[in-house]
Amino acid sequence: MQIRDLPYSDPGDPDVRSGPRFLVWLGRSQLTGQLKSLAWGLLHHCAIAGLPLAVGLAVQAVIDRSGQDLARAGVLLVLLGVLIAVGDTMLHRTAVTNWITAAARVQQLLARRTAELGSALTRRVAAGEVVSVSTGDVEKIGWFVEALSRFAAAATALVLICVGLVIYLPSLGVLVAVATPVLALAVLPLLPRATRRADLQREKAGRATELASDTVAGLRVLRGIGGEELFLARYRRASQEVRRAAVRSARMWALISAIQVLLPGLLLISLVWYGATLARDGRIEIGQLVTVYSAATLMLFPLRNVEEIAMAYSFSRPSAQRAVRVLSLRRTAGPSTLDAVRPQGDLYDPVTGLMAPQGRFTAVVCGDPDEAGRLAERLGGHAEPGDASAPLPSVLLGGVALDELPLGTARTAVLVQDKDPVLLSGTLRELLEVPSSGGVTAEEALDAAQCGDVLDALAQASVEVDGDPMNTRITERGRSLSGGQRQRLALARSLVTDPEALVLDEPTSAVDSHTEARVAAGVQRLRRGRTTVAFASSPLLLDLADRVVLVHGGTVVAAGSHRELLRDEPRYRAVVTRDSDDGSSAADGLAAADRLPPARTIEEIEERA
Template identity: 45%
Template structure:
């Protein structure tokens, strides 16, 4: 077996959930085939035990033949040995198939998230993606795991039916007819179960998103007194999820009950008929004992077949959600024949903004949403007509655009892992990190950590305050040192003294490079080479901060309001 996870997860078949599950099975066909083979041998060896016991009784005890008794006893021992060995190997193969499907799904999910990029949160809620890694992989892996046991159980039931037909035609017919009837009864629950599981899965994704939003914005909620409102919404959605779970549980409880009730009724019927046939002398004592053994044995494969129906249904629902994500396409892609362009003015035709190369430009918008929209267009994260040196960004390779123009906003996150790797993923060196930390006024944040840059950061940087996270994210953007850096409200969460230090250092740190900052902070605006004032999505004035203060009342009102706040 290959080590997991594999280097290349492959290209999945996403035409349907069923095709995706089949594709996963095909990617591990040697272990799938081995698991099915071992499961068949495992179940057949158990199915032959009652027949062996019956023969031992008839040939050894009834006929008082010690040699036959020893011979059939040895066969029974061999069957037990085969059952034990194949059971271990089957479980090992099935566990590998489970892990392979789970790992491969996670790898494909991460790859798709990277491919789709900024389009993903626009199309799917965060909770949907999180649920793939927490619950869906369990159900998908479980579907591949149960396949081997389900196949082995089906073969065992057929084998027992054939044996019983040779022993007694009526008993054999009961198995041949009764088992499909029981499967049809269990299968009748699948459609409603699938629908209810789909509703439950949707509600679960929404609640996960809600919980993530509450945790991420807990400080803000406490500040504005919105805890009770969000707690009420969470409580309502939690009750909706509970109700959906209860509806699923009703069907699952019926399915679980059928796992016990139907085989139990089958066991009673076969045992009763077998006893009557034995009393009439139609079957021997050994065959009667074997019949009891078969009746008891059939409970296991029948329960496993019912379990297989349940787990395959869960896997299909989960695969449908995964396929939905895998079929998403990024909003923006590279053109078939991308062109190249030298550094030059960056122009947003929609707003009338012109960013000259090598300068520190600030965008002060009466409505901050307008500034953020311009930043998205400049980085080609939103539709727009933006040119670089007269060439449309749509004509450039998307990877080149991402490398040359970096947009850093407050929706960015710190990832878990060593802080050094988080700030400097490309390996620019500790010197670049130190300079960036100094510019972002974040040296004290790193100095306070127990292992400095080697400290392991928790997911989303939970150990840092909002202001500390913002400074570290700014440092990360500065280490990247792109040709054009677009910062959206980079100092909104820090105090005035820290903001003044950052504003004083930012221009020098980015000397010779193009820097765009969306802000209405006078401390930052005063340091910019040029300020563009945006109202109703359009640049209505441009100049230095002090010049605009003197001659533009609307600008003065906007930045003065910022000072008052």
């Protein structure tokens, strides 16, 4: 796999039983790239290992005053230099390719799981953790995959060098062969402590980042209540904890690095002392001593890979564990079994008994807002995965289970807009350029969502001469707009898609009653003949619905028109009119409703608002 071939057509089915198993699967999935990197690494290290032999031959040729041997040594040095350059270049190329392709594979897996789960993902895993996994953790996982092949090449080169030295000069080669494993494994007892300190640092850093994100997201509210200094002090404390944890972690890694320098130094001192003694006694030649000493010195480079792979694993293991926590989540118990045929018909939830007839505007009233949010997600097939031994039955559209449809088909058939929609940065035109049926234009959707004031504000903020609001950029998450403006733009985006069934969770909760009435009428007009479900408790919206359903305790307990339920169902009155204990609010609301005929035009709605 080359970088130019990314993205993968299929990133594969990962082993998510644990973080280490996921890392093993990832390395095995890129076996070809690992073998290429291993081959070039062996060439590079073995060429470096050949330098001492060439230098030793050159020194001995000078001592023996042999020009022919010196010329041979020179040719060998030039050849080894070329091999080192080629091996190093290709090793770096293949290793970086392994890094990038591994990171791309993990990002594709995360993107696939995020698209599959939808908003149910953030109910199982914090949004900040998902962002952390898809950015910093992906980089650390890629680092381990990249370092793995280089470590394998370095370890193989060390074994070959030790064997070669034992064969070349047993008196000194045995000393090097015995000392090398000690040098490589000496830091292993320190790694668990270093890993724990690194994990603690990352945990504290994650908390500080989460606190900073929450502070920025709620900055407007904090300014309103004068809480900036309080949160700033909290972030200062969290930041100092991260700094102290980072210093403690750095001290441990510095100790490991110092040991990696001290022990090889002791080996070289012992080697020089013992080798000089043997050369003085005439038991070895000077060239042989130079060869063994040079080989031992150059062995320090592959030994560094031992420290690197230990660091890479200690950092990537918790990152892989966090990735596994996300990737192990499932939307359904089994794969899609139906063809990609877009179903049509009534939208039915067998868990609650909620039925939204095809082509009609159904309003749903829930006393518990959280229950309403969960039910809205269920209607779109985004429901949180249930118990594997007893999974919840799927929502049906036209008698077809959404969970059995291909993911793209299910998303196209039923669209859910939650109560806190996100606006991505970009122009308004780009915001509304979403996959759609083509039956609703952007202008029609903006008009139905009553976005006239939003267009005026964007036109004034436009840097273009003509002031076209469609070309005006919207800041990240629409922070430059009010809550009501963001909600209406998100509603217009949903209306543009023109799905078979549209589910809206509190679509007018952030607007005033006058705007709410116009928005409700606009949605009813634009969605006429299409299945629409709105979760709301506003009488202005409920009075426009073709059918109103009351959900209580996770079950549909009543259905009818707004006025019928207001008259006959006490639980409905309690939610819609905020009924008091003496029932005065309910009585007042019922009397007012009986006195007024049903409002079906925008003009009538405006008068009542």
